[in-house]
Amino acid sequence: MTKHKLILLRHGEGAWNKENRFCSWVDQKLSSNGIQEARNCGKHLKVLGIEFDLVFTSILSRSIQTAWLVLEEMGQEWVPTESSWRLNERHYGALIGLNRAEMALNHGEEQVKIWRRSYDVAPPPITELHPYYNEIYRDRRYKCCDVSQDKLPKAESLKEVLDRLLPYWNDRIAPEVKNGKTILISAHGNSTRALLKHLEGISDEDIANVTLPTGVPVLLELDENLCPIGRHQFLGDQEAIQAAIKKVEDQGKVQPAAK
Numbered sequence: 001m002t003k004h005k006l007i008l009l010r011h012g013e014g015a016w017n018k019e020n021r022f023c024s025w026v027d028q029k030l031s032s033n034g035i036q037e038a039r040n041c042g043k044h045l046k047v048l049g050i051e052f053d054l055v056f057t058s059i060l061s062r063s064i065q066t067a068w069l070v071l072e073e074m075g076q077e078w079v080p081t082e083s084s085w086r087l088n089e090r091h092y093g094a095l096i097g098l099n100r101a102e103m104a105l106n107h108g109e110e111q112v113k114i115w116r117r118s119y120d121v122a123p124p125p126i127t128e129l130h131p132y133y134n135e136i137y138r139d140r141r142y143k144c145c146d147v148s149q150d151k152l153p154k155a156e157s158l159k160e161v162l163d164r165l166l167p168y169w170n171d172r173i174a175p176e177v178k179n180g181k182t183i184l185i186s187a188h189g190n191s192t193r194a195l196l197k198h199l200e201g202i203s204d205e206d207i208a209n210v211t212l213p214t215g216v217p218v219l220l221e222l223d224e225n226l227c228p229i230g231r232h233q234f235l236g237d238q239e240a241i242q243a244a245i246k247k248v249e250d251q252g253k254v255q256p257a258a259k
């Protein structure tokens with residue numbers, strides 16, 4: 001049986017991951033910890049003998065920077081890389097820039113969980129009054145997309161992320177996987193969750209329980225029809241990975257001191 005190896009990666013920790021703010025389409029760079037996470041990821045993949053043929057990223061710096069650092073650690077900087085807005089993080093709309101724990105205090109942990117992890121509920125849309133509206137929509141990178149600027153999202157559910165990601169997967173990435181290319185997709189928590197949901201056939205309910213920590217490579221093995229052979233695996237120290245997953249889940253809870 002043909003086995004295609006696909007590595008999915010949520011970028012290393014970004015400055016706003018650290019501050020527990022919804023970052024989404026704001027172009028934050030990696031924190032020093034995030035740089036180290038990306039480097040460690042590259043070291044780990046090198047030890048495993050992975051040889052990439054192609055790399056796909058979003059058009060947000062944290063995913064591109066992560067891919068560079070991974071490739072540098074692996075001595076594979078030459079590997080062709082392609083970036084698309086379709087791999088961008090979920091558009092968190094009006095929540096962009098807000099602190100998750102403060103939102104939990106003001107709106108309740110359950111509401112924050114619905115905004116973060118439900119499949120088909122979108123957060124309230126971003127408007128022109130939002131402090132990051134211009135920074136996002138006046139950015140030149142969004143003039144170079146395969147849709148016009150006015151068609152870009154103003155908020156997205158995970159379902160809407162999958163809807164805009166799927167054409168790129170089907171037309172651009174899947175054919176390369178089928179051709180036997182070993183591929184790294186360096187993207188984001190929710191764009192990766194959307195793709196995993198699609199490839200593994202995870203239900204709308206169960207996807208709420210899939211959480212990705214930063215900088216941890218996820219291995220997915222696929223057969224010739226791109227059906228998964230077994231479940232996705234987090235590569236690395238399993239205990240540390242479980243602790244990192246819990247930390248991401250707890251970001252949407254009221255901080256103990258404020259309870």
Ligand SMILES: O=C(O)[C@@H](COP(=O)(O)O)OP(=O)(O)O
Nearest residue numbers: 021022023024089116188189190
């Ligand atoms: O937009 C963000 O802040 C996080 C995801 O946030 P949550 O869905 O985990 O709240 O995306 P990423 O760091 O992967 O780019």
